[in-house]
Amino acid sequence: MSTDAHAGRMTEVSDKFGITPEDYMLPARHMINLLDPDGTLRPQDKQGTEPGHEYPLPSPARLMEAYSALVTGRRVNDQNSALVRQGRMAVYPSSHGQEACQVAAALCLEEGDWLFPTYRDTVAVLTKGVAPMEVMTSFRGEWHCGYDPKAYNCAPMATPLTTQLLHAVGVAHAAKLRGEDTVVVAMCGDGATSEGDFHEALNFAAVFNLPVIFFVQNNKYAISVPFSQQSAAPSLAHKAVGYGMAGERVDGNDLMALMAVMTRAVRLAREGNGPLLVEAHTYRMQAHTNADDDKRYREDAEVAEWKAKDPVIRIQSYLDDAGLLTEQATAEITEKAEAVAKTLRDGMNQDADTDPRELFEHVYSSKTPQMAEQQAMLADELAREEA
Amino acid sequence: MTTTTSRVNPNVSDATARAAAKAATENQPVTFGKALNTALADALTAEQSVVIFGEDVGTLGGVFRITDGLTARFGNERCFDTPLAESGIVGMAVGMAMNGMRPVIEMQFDAFAYPAFEQIASHVAKMRNRTQGRLPLPMVIRIPYAGGVGGVEHHCDSSEAYYAHTPGLKVFTPATVADAYLMLREAIDSEDPVVFFEPKKLYWSKEQVNLEELAAQYEAGKAAETEGKARIARAGSDATLITYGPSVSTCMQAAKVAAEEGISLEVIDIRTIVPFDDESVAASVRKTGRAIVVAEAQGFASVASEIVARVQERCFHSLAAPVLRVTGFDIPFPAPTLEKYNLPSVERILDTVDQLQWEA
Known part of the structure; x- marks a missing residue:
């Protein structure tokens, strides 16, 4: 695609909104924020929206679906942290506090769309429909990712940072070449934006005009390093314009705003307007993992400040005030969350039954003669152990 | 077609x-x-x-x-x-x-x-x-x-x-x-x-x-498979040169010169480093009893090192001499005017052949 073609594409989409290409690519002046921390709907002129960056409120049914997933997500985060303390899970990077981002990243997609999560995005993977025990397989110390990525259109959770963004670009590119309208959401955190692959992925997606939403959860910490030491950029979303794509900032603890922003981003991408970069402002409420001690690098007061902005309480208050949280609805939502938690408890309390001989499977399409020899040697050792 | x-x-x-x-x-x-x-x-x-x-x-x-x-x-x-x-x-x-x-x-x-x-x-x-x-x-x-x-x-x-x-x-x-x-x-x-x-x-x-x-x-599926199949680039009986890629042609020249001097060198082109054809390589070395691995890469912790290890593990009792290597030196790849001093040459290969403990 020529430079003129890129410019033409931007003009075409910005014309639809009656704004300039610059105003289309630049994030709105203010972060998109529909609900106050206490769950009150903000006045329209305080929502951060502006011409070309309009966000109609999601329907009550959609909000209830998202809220249910949110409650399950919170329950799963807390259940898993408990399982780690009990020694039933090896490690768990909790997304406690970020569940609204998790839910929106998965629910904005339609059937056939792909999700590219990181290790902290278990709740997004769960919301995408992957079975709970399959999602958590790798965290119990298994050697594989646990689920069939093609069955769920969900990539394995990436451990190396931002490498998966390029895979997301590739999946979108392959779909585009075949004339499919697949949209891909590629997730990463604020720390990951320092990696080179972040840059390469955004650039490739823009150059090839691919329907990828780069969804950055700015949770303010990369293990112990605060965002101020990660980047001098006042906003990550503004990096979009440097690649020739549109960016937006959203309150990452505001489920309603996230659903609105992500749904619009997916629609724009599916209509052929190229990739988008969405930065969600949120906070990692717990340590990086159970192996980390966050008291070494941040103050309790800061954590408390964010606790007051909790995403679950916020939407709960709104829905309650709107009369949507009937006793029956609340009971159903709680029951659903408890059922998932029970599945995880029951599953994790059973020891994984892994045959060490399996380690040689799936390295290649068929074993090399050398691997076959090594497998036979291990099998022999195991047989002698058992004898 | x-x-x-x-x-x-x-x-x-x-x-x-x-x-x-x-x-x-x-x-x-x-x-x-x-x-x-x-x-x-x-x-x-x-x-x-x-x-x-x-x-x-x-x-x-x-x-x-x-x-x-x-x-x-x-x-x-x-x-x-x-x-x-x-x-x-x-x-x-x-x-x-x-x-x-x-x-x-x-x-x-x-x-x-x-x-x-x-x-x-x-x-x-x-x-x-x-x-x-x-x-x-x-x-x-x-x-x-x-x-x-x-x-x-x-x-x-x-x-x-x-x-x-x-x-x-x-x-x-x-x-x-x-x-x-x-x-x-x-x-x-x-x-x-x-x-x-x-x-x-x-x-x-x-x-x-x-x-x-x-x-x-x-x-038509009639071409012989190459994956995991080393190729005998030149048949010989006195020693085996095990090599690949750019060094195959150098080894072929060395074998030609050696033949003029009455030494019959077999040249094995391994084609695929992974998967590696242990069988063909070992069969050749068992036959000749002597082997040199030739590769351009620096020798330390190299594919050539791996091949030497594999050969001695499999052919120890057939060997009349230690398995030797001719590789690039353990230095960054030299400037254009100096690369000839680093690359395995016909002369260096033939000198190494001379070191294979031939009986007088």
């Missing part, structure tokens, strides 16, 4: 396609580069999911012209230029392979593949394993490599050991024109990711090969 060129891209006439096909049938000397180019074209024709991309591979046809004419013939969706970013190229290929394509990508030079190393070692090599075989990555990473062309720094590395050391990758390196064609077709059709090392100095080498006949044989 028949070509579907005119159907794929209306800009190329049937007459042009016929002319190209005719040129290929005549038994003229064919270059190594042309064999690779033909293999790519034939793979694009045979399989719609094959896509080729990299730096300068489109309009220009690659800095070595290995992708010459492919964009014009197959269109910009089948062979295209990317931004200048190797990790991006490999990472995007991973995603495309995850989603049904067979990417064949080019790293412009050996040392320029290093920015992509994380993608290759952590994802290309492991995706099949991590997903219990559910997401195989059929893709080929072509890397022009090694010296002998007077290249400047960062353009002449022999980097095969990094990849051979990584489980999940296959590592191919052809040494003849016919193998250039056959091994690239096999690599593209493989269900596993292949790092395909092309010896730069061979790009312009010529042999009498009928590419059309070779293509027909390959597509």
Whole structure:
């Protein structure tokens, strides 16, 4: 695609909104924020929206679906942290506090769309429909990712940072070449934006005009390093314009705003307007993992400040005030969350039954003669152990 | 073989396609580069999911012209230029392979593949394993490599050991024109990711090969497999030279000179470093009782070291002398004017043959 073609594409989409290409690519002046921390709907002129960056409120049914997933997500985060303390899970990077981002990243997609999560995005993977025990397989110390990525259109959770963004670009590119309208959401955190692959992925997606939403959860910490030491950029979303794509900032603890922003981003991408970069402002409420001690690098007061902005309480208050949280609805939502938690408890309390001989499977399409020899040697050792 | 060129891209006439096909049938000397180019074209024709991309591979046809004419013939969706970013190229290929394509990508030079190393070692090599075989990555990473062309720094590395050391990758390196064609077709059709090392100095080498006949044989499933099958490049009885890629031709010259001196050297071209053909290599060394491993890469912790270890583990009782190596020195690849002092030469190989404890 020529430079003129890129410019033409931007003009075409910005014309639809009656704004300039610059105003289309630049994030709105203010972060998109529909609900106050206490769950009150903000006045329209305080929502951060502006011409070309309009966000109609999601329907009550959609909000209830998202809220249910949110409650399950919170329950799963807390259940898993408990399982780690009990020694039933090896490690768990909790997304406690970020569940609204998790839910929106998965629910904005339609059937056939792909999700590219990181290790902290278990709740997004769960919301995408992957079975709970399959999602958590790798965290119990298994050697594989646990689920069939093609069955769920969900990539394995990436451990190396931002490498998966390029895979997301590739999946979108392959779909585009075949004339499919697949949209891909590629997730990463604020720390990951320092990696080179972040840059390469955004650039490739823009150059090839691919329907990828780069969804950055700015949770303010990369293990112990605060965002101020990660980047001098006042906003990550503004990096979009440097690649020739549109960016937006959203309150990452505001489920309603996230659903609105992500749904619009997916629609724009599916209509052929190229990739988008969405930065969600949120906070990692717990340590990086159970192996980390966050008291070494941040103050309790800061954590408390964010606790007051909790995403679950916020939407709960709104829905309650709107009369949507009937006793029956609340009971159903709680029951659903408890059922998932029970599945995880029951599953994790059973020891994984892994045959060490399996380690040689799936390295290649068929074993090399050398691997076959090594497998036979291990099998022999195991047989002698058992004898 | 028949070509579907005119159907794929209306800009190329049937007459042009016929002319190209005719040129290929005549038994003229064919270059190594042309064999690779033909293999790519034939793979694009045979399989719609094959896509080729990299730096300068489109309009220009690659800095070595290995992708010459492919964009014009197959269109910009089948062979295209990317931004200048190797990790991006490999990472995007991973995603495309995850989603049904067979990417064949080019790293412009050996040392320029290093920015992509994380993608290759952590994802290309492991995706099949991590997903219990559910997401195989059929893709080929072509890397022009090694010296002998007077290249400047960062353009002449022999980097095969990094990849051979990584489980999940296959590592191919052809040494003849016919193998250039056959091994690239096999690599593209493989269900596993292949790092395909092309010896730069061979790009312009010529042999009498009928590419059309070779293509027909390959597509009929009648061509002998090359993966994991070492090739006896020259039969001999006194000692075995085990080698690959750019060093095969040097070993062939050394064997010729040795024959004039009454020493019969067998030359084994191992073709695929991974998977490695222990059987053929060991059979040769058991027969000759003496062996030298020849490779351009620096010798310390190298593929050559691995081969020596494997040979002595399997052939110890047949050996009349220690297994020796002729490799590049353990130094950064030298400047163009000095590379001849580093590269395994016929003289150095013959000197090493003399050290194989021959009885007086």
